[in-house]
Amino acid sequence: MTHVTPQEPGVVERGRVRTGTRPPHPRDGGPANGTPPRPRPRRRGGATPWLYLAPALVVVGGLLVYPVYQLGLISFFEYTQAQVSGGEPTTFQGLGNYAELFGDPQFWQVLLATVVFAAACVVSTLAVGCALAVLLTRVRAVPRLALMLAALGAWATPAITGSTVWLFLFDPDFGPVNRVLGLGEYSWTYGRFSAFFLVLLQVVWCSFPFVMVTVYAGIRAVPAEVLEAAQLDGASQWRIWRSVLAPMLRPILVVVTIQSVIWDFKVFTQIYVMTGGGGIAGQNLVLNVYAYQKAFASSQYSLGSAIGVVMLLILLAVTLVYLRLLRRQGEEL
Amino acid sequence: MNTRKPSVRFLGATTVAAATLIVSACAPQTSDNSSSDKDEKTGTLRVWLFQEVGNKPKEKVVDSVVAAFEKQNKGTRVAVEYIPVETRAQRVKAAFNDPKSAPDVMEFGNTDTAGYVKDGGLLDVTRDFGDWSEAKDTDPTARQSVTVDGKVYGSPFYVGVRALYYRTDVFDELGLDVPKTMGDLATAARKIRAARPELYGIAVGGAYTYGAMPFVWANGGELATGKGGSYASAIDSPEAQKGIKAYTSLFSDDNCPAAKCAGMGGNDTVTAFAAGKAGMAIGGDFSYAAVEAGKVKGKYKVVPLPGTSEGSVAPAFAGGNNIGVLKSTSRRTLAVALMQQLASKKTQSSMFEAMGFLPTFADVRGQAAAKKPYVKPFVQTLAAGTKFVPASPAWAQIDSSLVLPTMFQEVISGKKDVAAASADAAKKMNDAFGSAG
Structure with a gap:
């Protein structure tokens, strides 16, 4: 390990390299304000880079662009099972599917529930994940290993299995949780908020390990000297996190946040399994389950596609706005 | 900050390309499913x-x-x-x-x-x-x-078809008669729950459409009226509403608590009965094997589900x-x-x-x-x-988008009253009839 002092931008760079957001390149120092220098522009041969990129682009095009294109295309047609199997002709609807979707009050209700629920999940996941990552750095090897193994176990558990187990834990008749808490036969899935809360617990449980492991790796890359200096200055644990770790881990936090937003906005299995396909009278529907009901349960593929396109646009917008905000603050990814 | 320019330009290019593709696109794939004109004999x-x-x-x-x-x-x-x-x-x-x-x-x-x-x-x-x-x-x-x-x-x-399963031992113990009308059924259910609080009087489910429909039919209600291509929902008629009220009133703490029963489907109610957790349940001939294999073997009988008047049978779903x-x-x-x-x-x-x-x-x-x-x-x-359900392609859509379970659950959970919930359900059904024919 080379000796580095905290003032050098290379410190920040190391954390960054690990996130994989940009390839490492040799550097010869840069401005000392923590912002890494821009890479030197490389303008060698117009076609060559594209040639190297071509295989990746073909794969991305085939696996990403084409399905998205089909999704968009289908959303402009009347496309149900009858059309797919040739029982009726396919007709162009223009924005008809979107008009139907936006005219449906249930859609807006579901959208709102999805946004609020996803936000709650993201915040909880990040809080739990970061807290445990810090904890990991503070405990001895054995408890650390135990925590790691527990987290990896949660991570490796398939969503359906995890959801079923959580549902059982909170079962009004046989669940141990109600017995321990003395709640009697309280049904968690009956009330709208308690059902969402139960699902939130499960979502956090199965997605915090990703945050924890990633952030933990980031913290390990922060040189001990920096933390030591902060401690010598008498900073509290919270203060160290807020003023030292969080800024240095920013790129990592950005990645896990975006990942969590996308992940939690698209949550399907947990809701589908734990609330029995959307809860009592559909009170726990989120967009993905709603789209599934439209597209597959009732074979209205075109309407389902329209929901898919709307979701895609929302996620794209959220991600872009988020990245932009970060850029505004003078940080580069 | 000019590092972000290329990405924006690239994004723009992609968008334009995608838009061009969509505009110039042909229709999505369909299969050619015409009937075959061949008639091979081997x-x-x-x-x-x-x-x-x-x-x-x-x-x-x-x-x-x-x-x-x-x-x-x-x-x-x-x-x-x-x-x-x-x-x-x-x-x-x-x-x-x-x-x-x-x-x-x-x-x-x-x-x-x-x-x-x-x-x-x-x-x-x-x-x-x-x-x-x-x-x-x-x-x-x-x-x-x-x-x-x-x-x-x-x-x-x-x-x-479905009929009424009841526990002979519980009925004997409490001195109850086999219910002869739907009113009797509700009374007997409450008596069972009162005397044996660990049992549901009659196990009912908010998502158990075909267990609920006999209540609507027995009260003179219909799912929909009309024939062939033009059905109209009748689930919000006064008769149907009476049936919905009769069924949903069974979801109360003195029979089958809403918090537990609102989410149950047909299988859940039969499972509860077979496990000895209910005095009565509405089950099918196809549930017979499951009940026989349960704890209640030898302690139950089956009778047709009674209708509103004595001696009548509530119409069952075929x-x-x-x-x-x-x-x-x-x-x-x-x-x-x-x-x-x-x-x-x-x-x-x-x-x-x-x-x-x-x-x-x-x-x-x-x-x-x-x-x-x-x-x-x-x-x-x-x-x-x-x-029978309306012989309309819309039925599959109504069924799979859970229109009726949603209606029952809205009433059971107190989100809407019977009139409002059935009116909403009728609207959704009519939309489906309208679009699917």
Whole structure:
């Protein structure tokens, strides 16, 4: 390990390299304000880079662009099972599917529930994940290993299995949780908020390990000297996190946040399994389950596609706005 | 900050490219599922039947039918495949989408008939059915379940109806009489719950549409009125609302607490009864094996679900399965012949012996009831008159988008009153009838 002092931008760079957001390149120092220098522009041969990129682009095009294109295309047609199997002709609807979707009050209700629920999940996941990552750095090897193994176990558990187990834990008749808490036969899935809360617990449980492991790796890359200096200055644990770790881990936090937003906005299995396909009278529907009901349960593929396109646009917008905000603050990814 | 420019430019280019693609696009893929004009007299016939819980006896009956059929038709082979009920929707859709991998003959749920016809998957066998000597004994409800717009698309395979299961030991202990009206039923349920708080009086489920509908029908309500292409929902009529009220009033702490029962479906209520957690339940003839295997074996009886007045029977939903021929078959004559043999009186009679499936022929069913007394209440229920869902392709959509469970659950959980919930449900049903015909 080379000796580095905290003032050098290379410190920040190391954390960054690990996130994989940009390839490492040799550097010869840069401005000392923590912002890494821009890479030197490389303008060698117009076609060559594209040639190297071509295989990746073909794969991305085939696996990403084409399905998205089909999704968009289908959303402009009347496309149900009858059309797919040739029982009726396919007709162009223009924005008809979107008009139907936006005219449906249930859609807006579901959208709102999805946004609020996803936000709650993201915040909880990040809080739990970061807290445990810090904890990991503070405990001895054995408890650390135990925590790691527990987290990896949660991570490796398939969503359906995890959801079923959580549902059982909170079962009004046989669940141990109600017995321990003395709640009697309280049904968690009956009330709208308690059902969402139960699902939130499960979502956090199965997605915090990703945050924890990633952030933990980031913290390990922060040189001990920096933390030591902060401690010598008498900073509290919270203060160290807020003023030292969080800024240095920013790129990592950005990645896990975006990942969590996308992940939690698209949550399907947990809701589908734990609330029995959307809860009592559909009170726990989120967009993905709603789209599934439209597209597959009732074979209205075109309407389902329209929901898919709307979701895609929302996620794209959220991600872009988020990245932009970060850029505004003078940080580069 | 000029590092971000290329990405924006790239994004712009992609957007433009995508937009161009969409504008110049042709329609999404559809399959060419026209009926085949070939009618080969030899070769392999592919058959899809449902995989039941404990499928062996069914296979045995089918095997003997197939052996006889192959003997009659030289050069013909029959390949039978048992498909899981849970994934049937995907399998059938796939079969309609790709005629090459589709079967020639298949079993399907009778509520799916109209939807499959609209999807263009089923062959019109009106003439063959009319020419078939056994068909005249098919009971009218079963016949209705294969009929769409006056044309016949298959042959009924078996019927399933629900009746009232009750615990004889609990009734004796509390000195209760078997309920004779729906009012009695509710009173008895509350008495059971009061005396034995660990039991549900009658196990009911907010997602148990076919257990709830008899209450609506008994009160004179209907799911929808109309015929053929033009149905209109009637779920918000005063009679239907009375039935909804009667059913949803059973979801209370003095019978089946809403917090637990609102989310239950039909299987959950039968499971609760079989596990000895309910005094009564509405279960089908097809639930008999499950209840027999439960804790309550020997401690229960079945009677037809009582109607509103003494001595009447609440109309039950006539569920069941049919066997049809796919439009894409290239062996029409053989496939229709096989369909008839699979759904014949003889097969249905052995199928009843093997699986307990109630025959769709009135005379065969009579013989069955004489042999196995447990069938009697179900046969009585059928004889008293049954109801069927609207023979409209919209039904599949109404069913799968949970319109009725949502309505019941809205009332049960107190989110809406009966009038508002049924009006919403009626609107959703009418939208579906309007768009799907």
